[in-house]
Amino acid sequence: MKRAGPALFSGEMDFCREVLNRLHQKREVRNSKETEMKTVITNTLDGRDILVDGNRIAALGTPAMIRSMAGPDARILDVQKSMALPGFNDSHMHLRMTGQMLTGCRLDTAGSITEIQSILRSCHEPFVHGMGWDQENLLEKRMPERRDLDAVNPDIPIVCERYCTHILTANTAAMKLAGVWREDGIFQEAACEPLLEALDSQAARHIQAGVDHCLARGLTTVQIADLKTGNWRKLLPLYRDASQRIRIHHQVNITDPKEMEDFLREARLYETDTHTFGPFKGFADGSLGGRTAWLGREYADEPGNCGEPxxxxxxxxxxxxxxxxxxxxxIFHAIGDAAIRQVLAVYRRHPGMKQGILHLQITDEAILQDLERLQTDCMVQPVFWRSDRNIVEQRVGTRMARTSYAFGWMASHARVSLGTDCPIEDCDPLENIRWAVSMPGGLSEKQALTAYTEGSAWAMGRSRDLGKLAPGYLADIVFVRDGTVTGVMVNGQMTE
Incomplete structure (x- = not known):
């Protein structure tokens, strides 16, 4: 029999220590709840007071009624005529990548490759990471290439991601570090991964920066697609820590059945009321801007290319x-009509499952009817229309464009939740709602607000206790006055 080496015993000891730590944390949570005070939220815009008991809403009513229920020791929170709304819940975003964008080189405002180079030269990190460029907004109307980044600095690794995050450009130093090579330095989809692994050492800082940004925008829950094959064991403890400030629900990018089982077994150790695990996620296609979304017909502006499954x-x-x-x-990422049809064909063979599709941008009438018939969770991003309105007809033609981005129809006939895919677009719920309402065939204000709260809670399987201001529901509340977020409560606690 082969004897177990020190590494195995070390792993077992780490596991045992983690179990004891979780038990200790549970005791701390239980003890803290025993001493929590009641909170009265008063002076809301509609005149109703809200009584919060621990981490749940106990009652809503007149100030006199709520004060009599609260008792003399309750804390009083005067929100100064702010509107009290259920906390916004982004149904699909990338928390760590948002932090990377905030702490790295932002390229979303660059109007030329020369401007990209200037921004990169101002960054003095040992590994320069730029995010947000879009060749459609550049004077040259092309993607930056290796030679462009080498001109900035050939010796320091530089990686610049397109705003869709499905395409990046790397310089010579970055490719040498990753052990990969392409003459133009342009990588797509899974080929990008080796070039991004060097950023792992900054993960904790990036995640916390992302949390700060989301809270400032009024989000109380984020459904994030950050965990994937190769990183989840390292990142789980970091996300559990971050979930003490914001509710985190994972969409897990693992498709191998054996690894899926391993993940479920180990992830239970990190699960709390504010740190939960939802669907496994697959990719059906790429992006519309990069012409890798899979279409049923060739791209109108690139004959011979239909994208790729x-x-x-x-x-x-x-x-x-x-x-x-x-x-x-x-759930599946599916943007092009061919990709969406493929996902729906598989879903039809598995009735009774909770099934969702992310993005759902290029659709025809048959797809829309299938979404209604199957009641598929439609997890959409109306704010995409801000940039995509300039390219959709060019990419797919006038006829297909007419039935695409049909988010208002989906809200009336299927189950819809709203997200931003941040940092693809900023995670500002109020801005997303504005685009949801103003886009052609968009949602009503009531539909948009419902989709951002109740709809997103349904998508994560928490409609029984999340997404409403009602007795028994979790006290995740956002306060808004004059179109500005004035305060955020998560799990009964005001955030800083």
Whole structure:
């Protein structure tokens, strides 16, 4: 018999220490709840007071009624005529990547490759990471290439991600560090991963910066697609720590059935009321801006190119079967109509599962009817219309463009939640709602607000206790006055 080495015993000891730590944390949470005071939220815009008991809403009513229920020791929170709303819940974003954008070189305002170079030269990090460029906004109307980044500095690694995050450009030093090479330095989809691994050492700082930004925007819950094959064991403790300030729900990018089982077994150790695990996520295609979204017909502005599927249907079937067997929800990133049709075909063979599709941008009438018939969770980003309105007809043609971005129709006929895919777009719920209401065939204000609260709670399986201002629901509340977020309460506690 082979004897267990020191590394194995060390791993077992780490596991035991983590179990004891979790038990200690549970005791601390239980003890803290025993001593929590009641809070009266008063002076709201509609005149109703709200009684919060611990981390839940106990009652809503007249000031006199709520004061009599609260008792003399209750804390009083005067919100100065702010509107009290259920906390905004972004149904799809990237928390760590948001922090990377905030702490790195922002390229979203660059109007030329020369401007990109100037911004990069101002960054003095040992590994320069730029995010947000879009060739459609550049004077040159092309993607930056290796030679452009080498002109900034050939010796320091530089990686610049397109705003969609499905494409990046690397300089010579970055490619040498990652052990990869392409003459133009342009990488797409999974080929980007080796070039981004050097950023792992800054993960904790990036996550906390992302949390700060989300809270400032009025978000109380974020459904994030950050965990994936290769990083989840390292990142789970960091996200559990971050969830003490904001509610975090994971959409997990793992499609291998064996690794899915491993993840579920180990992730339970990190689960709390504010740190939860939702669907496994697959990719059906790429991005519209990069012309990698999979269309049923060739791109109108690039004949011969229909984009590309990320998974064969047989592979997709195996993945969904594994989710079904493990009793887990499933979602797919699908932008192009061919990709959406492929996902729906697989979903039809697995009735009774909780199933969702992210993005849902290029649709026809048959797809819309299928979404209604299957009641698929539609997890959409209306704020995408801000940039995509300038390219959608060029990419897919006038006829297909007319039935695309049909988010208002989805809100009336299927289950819709709103998100931003931040940092693709900023995670500002109020801005997203403005685009949801103003886009052609958009949502009503009531539909948009419902989709951002109740709809997103439904998407994460928490509609029983999240997304409403009602007795028994979790006290996740955002306060808004004159179009500005004035305060955020998460789990019964005001955030700084």
């Amino acid at each position: 990320c998974m064969a249907e047989e592979e997709m079937e195996t993945f969904v079967e594994a989710c079904d067997r493990l009793n887990r929800p499933v």
